[in-house]
Amino acid sequence: MSALAQLGRPVFRSGPEPFRWPRMLLTGWFYQLKMQAQSGFMVMTALIQPLIFASIAMADQQAGARTLPLLYYALGAGIMGIWSTVVFGCGGVISWQRHQGMLEPLVMAPAPFVLILLGITLGTATVGLYSMGATLLWGWLVFGAHLHFANPALFVVGVVETVVSLGLLGLVMGSSFVLYRNSNAISNMLEYPVWLITGLLVPLSLLPGWTHPLAYVLAPTWGVEALRAAALGGDAGRPILWCLVASVGYLMLGIWLVHVVEGKARRHATLNFQ
Numbered sequence: 001m002s003a004l005a006q007l008g009r010p011v012f013r014s015g016p017e018p019f020r021w022p023r024m025l026l027t028g029w030f031y032q033l034k035m036q037a038q039s040g041f042m043v044m045t046a047l048i049q050p051l052i053f054a055s056i057a058m059a060d061q062q063a064g065a066r067t068l069p070l071l072y073y074a075l076g077a078g079i080m081g082i083w084s085t086v087v088f089g090c091g092g093v094i095s096w097q098r099h100q101g102m103l104e105p106l107v108m109a110p111a112p113f114v115l116i117l118l119g120i121t122l123g124t125a126t127v128g129l130y131s132m133g134a135t136l137l138w139g140w141l142v143f144g145a146h147l148h149f150a151n152p153a154l155f156v157v158g159v160v161e162t163v164v165s166l167g168l169l170g171l172v173m174g175s176s177f178v179l180y181r182n183s184n185a186i187s188n189m190l191e192y193p194v195w196l197i198t199g200l201l202v203p204l205s206l207l208p209g210w211t212h213p214l215a216y217v218l219a220p221t222w223g224v225e226a227l228r229a230a231a232l233g234g235d236a237g238r239p240i241l242w243c244l245v246a247s248v249g250y251l252m253l254g255i256w257l258v259h260v261v262e263g264k265a266r267r268h269a270t271l272n273f274q
Contacts, residue, residue, distance in 0.1 A: 021111075028116055028120065032127075036123060041088070049080075050077045050080050050135050054078075074135045074136050075132075075227045077201065078132035078135040079132070082162070082163065083195065084131075087191050089123075089127065090121050090170045107262060114254070121168070121170030122167035125170060154240065155227060155230035158226035158227045168250035168254060171254035172253055194218060197211045219243060219247070222242045
C-alpha cells in the first residue's frame with residue numbers, strides 16, 4: 001500500500017504497551033475535564049443555568065399543590081446540566097479545534113479518531129457532575145429539600161451510568177459536529193427538545209403519546225428515572241439496565257458514524273475553513 005493510501009486509513013499500530021488505547025482515552029478524558037472546568041461559559045452552563053431551572057420548578061412546586069418531592073426536580077435539573085455540557089462542550093471543542101487548525105492533525109494521527117472524540121465527550125459529560133452536586137445542594141439550602149436516598153449504592157451506580165451514557169450519546173452527535181462547520185448551531189438545536197421530551201422537569205405522563213418512543217431511545221430518560229427511583233424509592237434496576245443497553249447501542253452507532261463521517265470529510269475536504 002502506498003504512503004498516500006495510508007493517509008486515508010487511520011491505523012494505530014500496536015506496540016509493547018498493552019494498555020495504550022485505554023491510556024490514550026483516559027488522557028483525553030482528563031485533559032478535557034481540566035480544560036472545560038476552566039471555561040467560564042461551561043461553568044455557567046454546568047452551575048448557573050441548572051440552578052435557575054431548578055429554582056423555577058421547585059418554587060412552582062411549593063406555590064402550587066403538587067405532590068412530587070423537591071428532590072424530583074433537583075435531580076432532573078442536574079441531568080439537564082450534564083446534557084448541556086455534553087452538547088455545548090463537544091460542539092464547542094470541535095469548533096475550537098477547527099478554528100485553531102488542530103482538527104486535521106487529530107484526524108490524520110495514527111490513533112483512531114473515535115478514541116479522541118470519545119475522550120472529549122466523556123470529559124465534557126463528567127464536568128456536568130457539577131450540575132448534579134450544585135442542584136442538590138441548592139435545593140437543600142434554599143428550598144429545604146430532603147436529601148435522603150432510599151438506595152445510595154444504586155444511586156451512585158445510576159450517576160456513573162448516566163454520565164457514561166450521555167458521553168456516548170455525545171459521541172453519536174460528535175460525528176455530525178466533525179462533518180459540519182457550524183456545530184454550535186446544532187448544539188443549540190439539540191438542547192431544549194431533549195430537556196422536554198425526556199421528562200427531566202415535566203413527567204412523561206403529561207407529554208403527548210407520540211413523544212414517548214423518542215424519549216425511550218434517549219439516555220437522559222433512563223438516567224433520570226434510575227436516579228429518581230434510587231433516591232425516592234422504586235425499581236432502579238430496570239432503568240439502569242436500559243441505560244446500559246442504550247450505552248452499548250450508542251457506542252456501536254458512534255463508532256460506525258465516526259468512520260463514515262471521517263471518510264466523507266476527507267473526500268470533501270471539510271475539516272477546515274479553507
